[in-house]
Amino acid sequence: MKKDDLLRVYYLMRLVRGFETRAAEQYTRGRIGGFCHLYSGEEAVAIGALWHLRKDDYVIGSYRDHAYYLLRGGDPGRAMAELFGHADGICKGKGGSMHFFDRTLHFYGGYAIVGGMCPIAAGMALAARTRGEDRVVLCFFGDGATNQGVYHEALNMASLLKLPVVWVCENNLYAIGTSVQRSSAQESLSRKAGEAYNMPAWVADGMDFFKMQSVAERAIKRARAGEGPSFIEARCYRYQGHSMSDPGTYRGKQEIEHWRKRDPIPKLKAAIRGDFDAPEAEFEAIDRRVREELDRAVATAEAGRELPRERLYEDLYVD
């Protein structure tokens, strides 16, 4: 990869991590309500998975969705405004943290029922194929989704119909507080999907951008060529609890430290410096740019307000 591309990846990592840090701050200040799930630690999964996607491909995912929106080219200010519940948020403050959505970016939403977005992803793929388009659908969900009935229905149907879907399982080892070991009879989620539903299934190091993008490239190519769905189990870790209201006490300090040592950001930085002449100042400039962008995002959100009560009934039906 070219140096500019790699610096772009570094920027995206910083943007996602920085956004989540700001979201946590604003949550603690009481500016953000409800549930707020952070992506910190898992950046390489989404950045790698989305790297080879075309602009007109479809992305859909779970409620841990801030990263998907930002990585599709979303505006951090409108994202923060949505978290604040403001009218200039992505969904006019009607969705909040778990329900980001931007049709213009072909990001078709964050969904807060575990596994619920899987058949919807299959439906989008069906539409693309029926309309003679070569778009693919990338669907993100967590390890917990693999225990839901509708997940299995969707994987079976997508494979049966040979739909252009890439299933990306963010296996961060815990469904809220219950570990994969304690919740899935088959601990290998790639085997659980690939063998049962007759499709290629790969395990990827979700803490490593390079490994993620290379697996995703194969999966996307396959789907675009009409060869059907495939499955990526991205082994990763979330640094925070399940959501802002979860202190995450079910995980030992040692375990968290072990994963933090594999943080995707320093790893990427080291890789860039190994291959190119990249002085620290270049990274610092990116860090500063992200800081400024996020300062502006918070300021935008702080300046907004909620939709007036008179507009409560808008957007329910198409007239």
Place this chain on the structure above:
Amino acid sequence: MSHMTYREALNLALREEMERDPAVIVFGEDVAEYEGSFKVTRGLLKQFGPSRVFDTPISEAAIVGLATGAAMAGLRPVPELMTVNFAFVAMDQICNHLAVMRYMFGGQVALPVTIRMPGGGGHQLAAQHSHSLEHVFAHTPGLKAVYPATVADARALLKAAVRDDNPVVFLEHEGLYGLKGEVPEEAEPATIGEAAVLRRGRDVSLVAYGAMTQAALAAAGALEKEDGVSAEVVDLRSLRPWDRDLVAESVAGTHRAVIVEEPPPVCGVGAEVVATLCEMVFDRLDAPPVRVSGADVPMPYARELEQSCIPHAADVVAAVRRMMG
């Protein structure tokens, strides 16, 4: 005018809409090669081919989700759930995804999905296969819910549902598939949300929908013949939105209301209609409005027991006599 059955009218509507718009697709359990459990989709696979008419596994939640996603990406899906009873396993996809998404995402997406589902009791299918779930869909913001009671409406309402840019739950009654009636030559869709007065009357308004409209019509005939009572029959046709103005107008004229519904009464469509009448025309009522509803039990298997759970014309007649007497 042409003469056909409720089943044939539904089939005709599907054909007409599929011919009109290549974005309309049909899928579900046994809808293609088997031509539908109730043969509503007969001939569609042959005419439109497997990319627009296809069979799915028995996965109701995924059938609905597939439709939602396909609608979001530019199609106009008309999935069939083999019966309304199986909607229970798809309820998360219907009520907690499809219904809420447009609003939750700030109006960014339109979801033109029509979910067809046959329901109702009367065939000795026992508790798990005899549900009427319309009150649940009527209760859910974001959905529309329609229920044709006549052959002409089977066609006109289905065409309207398919063309609607919102999610529509389209309820069909298993007991009405063989009903015969007239269908007009012109293929105009109905207007969802408009009720219809099927029979004019002076003394009492019978408000009903689905198969119960047929029971109400039979009751009105009997009341006129046997009691000299003139009953007006209002067919709701659409349960969300529902035509409160027309119902209130009818009851303001007759001063009495009997609501006929197939499911148990608690928190049902009848309760909604009665409450609304009390709000809108309380001072025009000569008697408290009453409901004739299904028995408040899971449906029993035994023939006589089952029949005693479902409102019939005789039950409606008896309710009117009590009210007038």
